[in-house]
Structures are given as C-alpha cells and as structure tokens.
Amino acid sequence: MQGHSIGLLSKRTGVKVTTIRYYEGRGLLPDPGRTGGGQRRYGDAELDRLSFIAHARQLGFDLDAIAELIALQETPHAAHGDAHRIAKDRIIEIRDRIARLRRLEAELVRVVKSCDGQSDGQPCRVLNALADHQACESEH
Amino acid sequence: MQGHSIGLLSKRTGVKVTTIRYYEGRGLLPDPGRTGGGQRRYGDAELDRLSFIAHARQLGFDLDAIAELIALQETPHAAHGDAHRIAKDRIIEIRDRIARLRRLEAELVRVVKSCDGQSDGQPCRVLNALADHQACESEH
DNA sequence: CTTGAAGCTATAGTGGCTGTAGGTTGTATC
DNA sequence: GATACAACCTACAGCCACTATAGCTTCAAG
Ligand SMILES: [Zn+2]
Ligand SMILES: [Zn+2]
Ligand SMILES: [Zn+2]
Ligand SMILES: [Zn+2]
Numbered sequence: 576m577q578g579h580s581i582g583l584l585s586k587r588t589g590v591k592v593t594t595i596r597y598y599e600g601r602g603l604l605p606d607p608g609r610t611g612g613g614q615r616r617y618g619d620a621e622l623d624r625l626s627f628i629a630h631a632r633q634l635g636f637d638l639d640a641i642a643e644l645i646a647l648q649e650t651p652h653a654a655h656g657d658a659h660r661i662a663k664d665r666i667i668e669i670r671d672r673i674a675r676l677r678r679l680e681a682e683l684v685r686v687v688k689s690c691d692g693q694s695d696g697q698p699c700r701v702l703n704a705l706a707d708h709q710a711c712e713s714e715h
Numbered sequence: 716m717q718g719h720s721i722g723l724l725s726k727r728t729g730v731k732v733t734t735i736r737y738y739e740g741r742g743l744l745p746d747p748g749r750t751g752g753g754q755r756r757y758g759d760a761e762l763d764r765l766s767f768i769a770h771a772r773q774l775g776f777d778l779d780a781i782a783e784l785i786a787l788q789e790t791p792h793a794a795h796g797d798a799h800r801i802a803k804d805r806i807i808e809i810r811d812r813i814a815r816l817r818r819l820e821a822e823l824v825r826v827v828k829s830c831d832g833q834s835d836g837q838p839c840r841v842l843n844a845l846a847d848h849q850a851c852e853s854e855h
Numbered sequence: 856c857t858t859g860a861a862g863c864t865a866t867a868g869t870g871g872c873t874g875t876a877g878g879t880t881g882t883a884t885c
Numbered sequence: 886g887a888t889a890c891a892a893c894c895t896a897c898a899g900c901c902a903c904t905a906t907a908g909c910t911t912c913a914a915g
Pocket of ligand 4: 847851
C-alpha cells in the first residue's frame, strides 16, 4: 500500500511511534488513512507537519502553543500578530527561567562552599545551609 | 489537643495541606500522631523537617534527592561526601539547563527577527523559521 | 507460505502535585 | 449543652507530555 508507515515517519523525524499516535489523539495530527488491515499510512503533508511539531517541541513550545501555530499555518491570510506573540511569549518565559536558574545556581554554590568537608565526625554544614532560607541572598 | 495541626504547618511553611499529606505518603514525613478523631498533630521536629523539604524544593531538588538528604541528617556521623555530591550534581544540572535555555533563546530571537511582520497578506516567516532546523545555529 | 519485524489498541505509570466529592471533627459562640 | 462552620479526613481522578507493558494482528521479504 502507498504512503509512509508510522515507523518511517518516526525515523525521519526522530519522534517515537507511540508519541506520534499520542499527537494524533491530541489532535495535532489528522486521522491518517489506513490500510485494509488498519495500519496508518501518511502523506508528505503529515510528514512536514510532524517535523514542524518536533522542531517546535525542541524549541520548548508546549502542545497547545503548537496547535495554535499549526492553525495559523492553515489560515489563508497571514496572522503575524499571533505568531509573533507566541514566539515572543516563549522568549520571555525562557528568560525568566534563566534568571531563576541563575539565582538558584548562586545559592547552591554558596551552600556547597559553606562546608569545607574536612571535619569528619562533625555534621555537614551543607545540610544546615540547605535548611536556612534566612541565609539566602536572593528570593527564589 | 496539643501539637500543631496540618493547617498550621501549612501556614508556617507555605506548603499546601494536600502536599503535606502527599509528602507523608511518599515517606518524607513520618506518620504523625493523631487526635481521638483522627486528625494529624505535629511537633516542632516535623515542622523543621517540612521547612527543610520546602526550601530544598525551592532550590530545585527532587523528592528522591531530598529523601537522601534527610537520611543523611539522621545519620549520627557526618557524611560530607554524599551531601556534597548531591548538591554539586544539582549545580551541574542547573548549569546544563541554563546553557540549553540560552541556545533556545538565541534561536528564538533569530526566529522572531526573521519576519518583519509588515507584509500583511504574506505568510509569516516566523512559521517557516520554526519549521526549519537547517537554519538553526546550534543543536538543541 | 513462513517468518519476524512492525503495527495495532488499551491501559497504567512517571513526577509532583492539584482538585473534587462526600463525609467527619474541632472549636468558638450562644 | 446546642449549634454553626471552618478545618480536617480518605479516596480517587486529573494535569503534562510522554513512556512502557501486554497481548494481539498485519505487512513484506525470502
Ligand atoms: Zn560537608
Ligand atoms: Zn532560600
Ligand atoms: Zn510574521
Ligand atoms: Zn533547530
């Protein structure tokens, strides 16, 4: 039978077979054609769409955002506003997370430094430092 | 009845009541005493331990790591090695995530810049840029 | 025509909670 | 002592984005 099998799509895109079926259940991929025996067969359009989904996932978009982006692709006229907003929101989110992680990193470096680890038999001050938010230099 | 109610622990630590019960189920908190009617009553030791858990969570440790840290606190002799390792592993993890997020940020900035958004009626190039990993400047 | 890889559905599990339903208990006020 | 009501209880379902398992069927090569 003609068309791409689910395994071929998986190999081409790096998305696991089970995940492709999951995307179908979530409505990100259309119900594909089936062979007489019930196996899925895809065309190139589905392959392209799955590649898009895979790449957007790698860039950290969640499935709802991806669904929105796909809907925008389908609209005959361009809707720059929405697409730009979704991408910019994602940038803001990433920057927030980076800022937060940097604060955490600084606190943890401080925590590790708090104990020299030399005094065997003495309690580890790392554990005290972990318990004590008072000693933290930033909110987190 | 004497002792702190679960609601009081919640207020003191900022951990939701349902979450405290969840921690108990996960074995992070001991089975507390109960009133005649079956409500939980805690002592100061449990309050301290919950504060420790809450703070370690804020610093991004997962519950398994926290369980390990608590076990270390209970050991009579200090085990610096394990505590330091857990904290250092966490730092490494955070640094990896920051590096990854920075790569994503750079790609997304490039994606957003790829379309000036002026050409209404023309398809949004953000969508093309999102589809195209070839154009990406780094792995992600 | 046989074999075995690849496909199918359905269901449960992951982490770290959150939310809901439907009932019981503790405490303050009268 | 009665009443009201917040706080508590258990048990279970749901969240996200998958992943894993079990038990079965189909496809394609030799
Ligand atoms: Zn130490
Ligand atoms: Zn802190
Ligand atoms: Zn645009
Ligand atoms: Zn890319």
